[in-house]
Each structure stands twice: as structure tokens, then as C-alpha cells.
Amino acid sequence: xxxxxxxxxxxxxxxxxxxxxxxxxxxxxxxxxxxxxxxxxxxxxxxxxxxxxxxxxxxxxxxxxxxxxxxxxxxxxxxxxxxxxxxxxxxxxxxxxxxxxxxxxxxxxxxxxxxxxxxxxxxxxxxxxxxxxxxxxxxxxxxxxxxxxxxxxxxxxxxxxxxxxxxxxxxxxxxxxxxxxxxxxxxxxxxxxxxxxxxxxxxxxxxxxxxxxxxxxxxxxxxxxxxxx
Numbered sequence: 001x002x003x004x005x006x007x008x009x010x011x012x013x014x015x016x017x018x019x020x021x022x023x024x025x026x027x028x029x030x031x032x033x034x035x036x037x038x039x040x041x042x043x044x045x046x047x048x049x050x051x052x053x054x055x056x057x058x059x060x061x062x063x064x065x066x067x068x069x070x071x072x073x074x075x076x077x078x079x080x081x082x083x084x085x086x087x088x089x090x091x092x093x094x095x096x097x098x099x100x101x102x103x104x105x106x107x108x109x110x111x112x113x114x115x116x117x118x119x120x121x122x123x124x125x126x127x128x129x130x131x132x133x134x135x136x137x138x139x140x141x142x143x144x145x146x147x148x149x150x151x152x153x154x155x156x157x158x159x160x161x162x163x164x165x166x167x168x169x170x171x172x173x174x175x176x177x178x179x180x181x182x183x184x185x186x187x188x189x190x191x192x193x194x195x196x197x198x199x200x201x202x203x204x205x206x207x208x209x210x211x212x213x214x215x216x217x218x219x220x221x222x223x224x225x226x227x228x229x
Contacts, residue, residue: 002098003121004169007042008091010084011035011104012054012076017204023056024202025104026063029215034107034202035060039068041110042102045117048072048095051104052087054079084166085178085185092172101175101182103166107211109198109218119195120169127151127186127194128167133210134201137163138183142194151194154183165197 011025018024025035035051042049049068053060054076064071074091076082088101100117102108120126129140129149139160141153154164164183168174178185186192200214201207 001122001124004100004117005046005097006048006050006092006095006099006172007046008088008095008099008101009035009038009049009051009104010087010091010101011060012052012057012079012082012087013084013104014055014079015105015203018202018208019205021056023053023060023104025051026059027105027202027208029107029208029212030219033063034105035063036067037107038102038104039071041108041113042100043070045114046100050074050091050095052076052091054087083181085175085180085182088182089175089178092175095172097172098169099172099174100169101167103201105202106166107200107202107214108167112196112198116167116195116197117169123169123193125168125170125174125186125189125192127192128165128197129162129194130165130197130199132159132161132163134163135204135206138181139163140194143191147193149194149196150191151186152191154187162194162196165199166201167197167199 015024050072052074076087076090139155140151140162143150200211202211
């Protein structure tokens, strides 16, 4: 199987549910934006990083010009009427090889993300799952096999222990001309292998409170590891 060579971060949405008047990727937690956290984790693991901008794109463009000049910025001018799948497709254009697609409002454990990318090398498509906790979750109906956790279906109505994490790795044409949500395109390829990700999604004000706790716990874990060395 092919290695992941590119990351596409979708950061074009308006973030209306959290209502801060800025792209969610620009939210700072403990002095560091969500975007910077993702870029710093991805930089050692991929050759190319693309950030798809739309809502208040000038803010993200200026920020990247100052702090992340190695990323490629892709404009989604239709951000008001399109969704993440459309942004992912825009970002994947003119890119060959395997891509990791990540929503720009996620804080992911560095160890968890590294393990996901390593596992992605072994699968044509690998779906990211996380513990069910979102207010409007897309649940994953899974089967445990000798090869790992296999996603057999997605559902918004039947609750389960895992939900779609808004992270997936796959070919550059995975979301070409996708008409619906990302998980709806993935349904066309089911069953699919998956991997658990330890993450926090920042979609609402309550999510932000939980994300701050998540970051604090990560930093405490890293400190504990450093003290034992």
C-alpha cells in the first residue's frame, strides 16, 4: 500500500454553532491555535500540507504567512453553501498519492495521530473513529475482527460507542464530486477498516470547555512521561 504524503485540513467553515466570529481553527487553547497544533503534528509526517480557507480567509492567510509559510492555502469561495467534503475535494486537487483528510476544528493526541498515519500506510482507505461524545454524532456500526475494527455502517439514529471522527486517509480522488457529507461518500466503500483516535472536537461552547480539559490532560501526560525518563 501507498504511504500518506499529503495532509488536507478543512478550515473554510463559518463555525456558527460556537459563534466566535472566527474560523474555528484559529481558536487558541493554552496559547496555541488549533491550526498550529495540527500543523506541528503533521509537519514531520507528510511532505505537503494544504489548508482550505473560506470564512474570514484573510485571518487564516495572514496567520499562515507569519507562522506557517510551508503550507499551501486553497480557497473555497463557496464556503457559505458547501460543506467539508467539498473543501476536502478542493484541497486534494492536483495532488497525487495518499492523503490524510482532517477537519480543522480537531485537537488530536500526537501519539494517536502518529499511530493513525502509520496504520494508513497499510490500507487504501482508513477511517478515523473516536469515543461517542458529540451532540450531533454520526455513529459507526462496527465489527471486531482478527484484522481490527471494521466499520459496516454509519448512522445518526442508532447510538453506539464510537462515532465518525472527521479524519480519514485515502486516495486523492476519494471525495471527487461528493454531493453529501464525507461519511456518505465513505458509505460507498463500506466495509472499511478503522482506527480509534483520541481527540476533542471544538464545535460548540461546551466543546471548547472540554477541549481545554483535553489539552490540559495531554500536557500533564507529556510532563509525566518526561519526568520518568
